[in-house]
Amino acid sequence: MQINLLQCQSGADVQANLDFIRAQLARLPRIANEPQLVVLPEACLLFGGLESEQKKIAKAADESPLVESLANIAKQYQVYLIAGTIPILAHDGRVYSRSYLFNDRGQELGNYDKLHLFDVEVSDSTKTYRESDTFFPGNKISVIETPFGKIGLAICYDLRFPELFRAMRLAGAELIALPSAFTKVTGEAHWQTLVQARAIETQCFMLAANQWGACDGGRETWGQSMIVDPWGRILAQKETGCGWIQAPLDKSQLNNIRQKIPVAAHNRFVEPQLIE
Template sequence: MQISLLQCQSSRDVAQNLQFIESQLDLLPRVAGEEQLVVLPECCLLFGGHESQQGEYLLNCGSEESPLKSAMSDLAKKFNVYLVAGTIPVLAEDKRVYSRTYLFDSAGKVLGNYDKLHLFDVDVSDGTKEYRESDTFCPGDKISVIDTPFGKLGLAICYDLRFPDLFRAMREAGAELIALPAAFTKVTGAAHWQPLIQARAIETQCFILAAAQWGQHNRGSRETWGQSMIVDPWGRVMAEKMSGCGWVQATLDRSELELIRQQMPVSEHNRFAPPQLQKIR
């Protein structure tokens, strides 16, 4: 199984962001005869300003079917890849926005989707200072674990990483790999990004595929940490890219995952009840 994460430095220019992703897919190093799973970061097509711009884009695009979703479907088909398509905004019933990631197969068909459960309402000692995603975004209400040729793939987004119950719930639902599109701030990423990813990998005994935004966005109004990384079920970093834009790649061996779970069956040993998702609005 060949896995490729794309680290981006996205802006508010949708066309420019889309052109960058397409150009990188055109250069994607591939192993002949192997299916390719590509993971893009959070907000890969629209990022860098206030979160309200996500909703403004939807209201101005004038289409029931999101042009961003269609563009991602077209890329998956054109480049013959399974694609975790970062995140795109989707209108919710209350006129807020779902931060949604889609999984497309290599024919551009949607295999499943996931709406970000945990919204980033925090204060951070950076240039932005205050983040209030719930002003714009609506939280999701389900977990997603999807059958793929690569194994059962769970989906999470950025701030979800801090909530181990979600990751345990995905493991209980059969997850073997977990894709994490993200845009961690530089401040929180420097402190917590790598240890959280390794902890989630070790706890769930899953491969974690964490694709990140990196660098300064829109002349420094936002700054993200980067360090896209692939971590195995033992917590080992298989591949990473600390800074800059480009690909992070690894070939995964599912037999290693099976051996780790057999030798240390933590899921069977756990004496606590499986987590239950609380419905909120």
């Protein structure tokens, strides 16, 4: 089985972003007859400028042409696709930042709405980020059964909240996908440390697909998409530029690590509970 992360520099043109994803999948280096898992970054179809632009393309889940487009891409290229994030209308006029998982026939296996919204001050050209003005937070964790194993879904800023990752591990996660658009400032300071820490703590593979570079509107993202194993080793990474990183999936090391260091059984703290 093969894991593939696509590092993007998505812009404000949805069609151009879709065309880029298709072009990259058309030239995806594949091991013959191996199932393919592909992870796209956060905001892969629309990024940069004002977050309010997300509202303009948001639809209800069953009416979204963006969901349909990415499902069709999964089917066309016969990959299991973690489809970055897509804006989906919420009940109060804001949108969910939703990640979908499609199988290689384009069927939805599950989805996840970003729980933690990026309302922070950063010492960059944007300075103030207020995702909650545009986005509505999710209310559940998501761990999905696939041929690759049980995959937990998280998004970008979620990375800073280890309770979420422990909850996914307790729900059976073996791999955790993290579509992201980490800023250059916070990425340089914390990205690698946090991705490796979440892998080590949960004893899961971390599949962290990031945006890279300056996008429309001036926002700068860090890149360094990474595949990290349950021991915290970096199996593959792409520090800059757009394109693929890949690694084979060896589940035997996950089982070996969990048997030798059974942290889930030793943990004496109560299980995390999501605040409603």
